[in-house]
Amino acid sequence: MNKGILVVVSAPSGCGKDTVVSEVLKRMPGKCFLSVSMTTRAMRKGETDGVDYFFVTKDEFRRHIDEGDMLEYAVYGDNMYGTPIGPVRDMLDNGKTVFLIIEVEGGGNVKKAFPEATKIFIIPPSMSELERRLRGRGTDSEEAILKRLEIAKSEMLRAEEYDFIVENDKLENAVEDVITIVNSQLLKTDKMKNKIKEVIENA
Ligand code: 5GP
Numbered sequence: 001m002n003k004g005i006l007v008v009v010s011a012p013s014g015c016g017k018d019t020v021v022s023e024v025l026k027r028m029p030g031k032c033f034l035s036v037s038m039t040t041r042a043m044r045k046g047e048t049d050g051v052d053y054f055f056v057t058k059d060e061f062r063r064h065i066d067e068g069d070m071l072e073y074a075v076y077g078d079n080m081y082g083t084p085i086g087p088v089r090d091m092l093d094n095g096k097t098v099f100l101i102i103e104v105e106g107g108g109n110v111k112k113a114f115p116e117a118t119k120i121f122i123i124p125p126s127m128s129e130l131e132r133r134l135r136g137r138g139t140d141s142e143e144a145i146l147k148r149l150e151i152a153k154s155e156m157l158r159a160e161e162y163d164f165i166v167e168n169d170k171l172e173n174a175v176e177d178v179i180t181i182v183n184s185q186l187l188k189t190d191k192m193k194n195k196i197k198e199v200i201e202n203a
Helices: 017-027 056-065 086-095 104-113 127-137 140-155 173-187 190-200
Strands: 006-010 032-033 070-076 077-086 097-101 117-125 166-167
Touching: 006 017, 006 104, 006 173, 017 032, 017 097, 017 173, 056 070, 056 077, 070 086, 070 104, 077 086, 077 104, 086 097, 104 117, 117 173, 127 140, 166 173
Parallel strands: 006 097, 006 117, 032 097, 117 166
Antiparallel strands: 070 077
16 A cells, blocks of 8 residues: 655634644545644643644653654644654555645654645735634734734745645635645556556456
């Protein structure tokens, strides 16, 4: 069986990366899976341990790093976030496409551990539209919104480190773009070698 592909998705907060990826997963059932990250941040209302994140203490997180359990990790705000390597390795060994939705620091670190990873950066149509979306959520204070916009600008400056840029103007288009990218990666010669062999042998 061919090994699956690892797809890293990053975007400034408010660009809809979670929505885009969850729609892609729905449309490629059994093929694409999302890695569940580990974090030291507090659980938010509505979140479930082991589903949204594995919620751990800072000591536990550090222990996992020391034991070599993390594919990548980064400090974001006051908290640590990281990708446990075990489940990702298993899914890739089973030929699955695995999505990581992570911030840009971690995105950079993935490329070191997994140079073959496909990296997608989702951008908003404009910074003013991003501001409108962040305000529209109605969940953050003015100060928090300005801070998010400031972080968004610094993250946008790292977009060129990614292999593909997807604009999330309309959700449908962004979802289709991501599916196109995944499918084209799966059709690369390297991933089709087994198929070629199979066709020849079943002549
Ligand atoms: P939130 O606290 O809003 O759930 O996530 C904050 C940021 O951390 C988001 O940009 C999210 O994509 C990122 N993040 C979530 N999981 C991981 C991870 O495993 N590694 C890294 N590097 N970033 C992550």
